[in-house]
Amino acid sequence: MNPEELNYSETHEWIKIDGKVATVGLTDHAQSELGDIVYLELPGVGTEVTAGGEFGVVESVKAASDLNAPLSGKVVAVNDAATEDPALVNRDCYGEGWLVKVELKDPSEVENLKTAAEYNEFIGA
């Protein structure tokens, strides 16, 4: 269920590394636990984010939850389609429902992330 080629954080973000840029989204486990997502607050392009720090908010009908940056760097792209239609994250969390792209400050931080197998074990899948 969780794509093999991605990395994962303990705060349920997935990370796709492409050279110096990481695409970040919410895992299927996270979107399923949240339920219907109705509001996303994402940082603007150019915002500096720190690994482990809050970079946005996702709200379902029931609850608000922080989004945490899995890696440090500068936001270079934001998925406006997802902020306009947050249900996109429910429908296609690994595709159209991506959240932000971050230009990595310290690529060695990638080593701190989980593999798909490690993440599956972490969520008890």
Next chain:
Amino acid sequence: MAKAIKPPLYDRHVSLGAKMVEFAGFVMPVQYSGIIDEHVTVRENAGIFDLSHMGEIYVSGKGAPSALDKLVSNNVGKLDVGKALYTPICTPQGGIVDDILVYRDADETYMLVVNAANIEKDYDWVGGHLPKGPQVEDKSLQTALIAVQGPQSETIVAEAVAEDLSELHYYQFEFSVIDDIPVRVSRTGYTGEDGFEVYVDAAGAGAVWDALFDLTTGIGGVPVGLGARDTLRLEMKYCLYGNDIDEGTTPLEAGIGWTVKLDKGDFIGKDALGEQKKDGVKRKLAGFVMVDAGIPRRDYAVTNAEEKSIGRVTSGSYSPSLRENIGLGYLDLPYDDVGTEILVDVRKKPRLARVVETPFLKLMGGR
């Protein structure tokens, strides 16, 4: 903390793929297909709910009507047999111990339906304040409650009981059978839609659920969890105990002053409420819609343009019917006036909201 209680229908919810959560000491379904889908289906068609966490306390025996009248603020002594009534139970200071439904089963027999979190408290309160004579009995754990709500609910429940229910009016109830199992069928609910609440002994709950479930889903209805129950009631500004009302708030502040009958005999809280009515309340439970982005949540602070505190949020959510973010909160007068702009502190950022008329949702065929 005692282990959470699994209601009689627990296994059915798990089989249906419900997400189960602990709520007031019970393991209950919070959602099945998704809150928005369930919510919209209730508004347009029908939904079936397991509300077996709710408590049922019986008060019966000689003097029950007058004794109960002293316990609650609404007029239960004059309630007709076969009818139900919504009423708060108040503290001597006018705070709300609980908000309950009172059913009059016979001249001297009443059933009180109380909030799950308050079952023990209410049982002690009622028992502690009744004079000698009437008996109090808690039948909460042996009673299941299944609600069918939505514009198609009459068709579903009428077929289940094999009776015409068109003459069973809002807040009336009758005793009937579903598949030979005795049930209490009540035209009540917490959604704003036409709807029924069916009380059944726990032993028969499975069969009654199955009958109502098949009829509901047979016409496109869905099972509904506590998540959508909350968004449905919020759109109607129905108070949720523990959020919008508690012992620190009064019925007059909460906008349910119609349940306070100051012209009847003495009841607990009457003096304090009479005083508050005379002096006027200083704050009111008001509904607001977010103008800025953000969803209001319980306990968020509310300020005016000068950043002075004027209240707090008690309930808030995305409204699936209105597709807006709505909330309830106690606001100091006169900020409760419709049209007033207020600032809701959403994660330390003040966001603009506007006080609106309630209920948020105006239902055409609604209640």
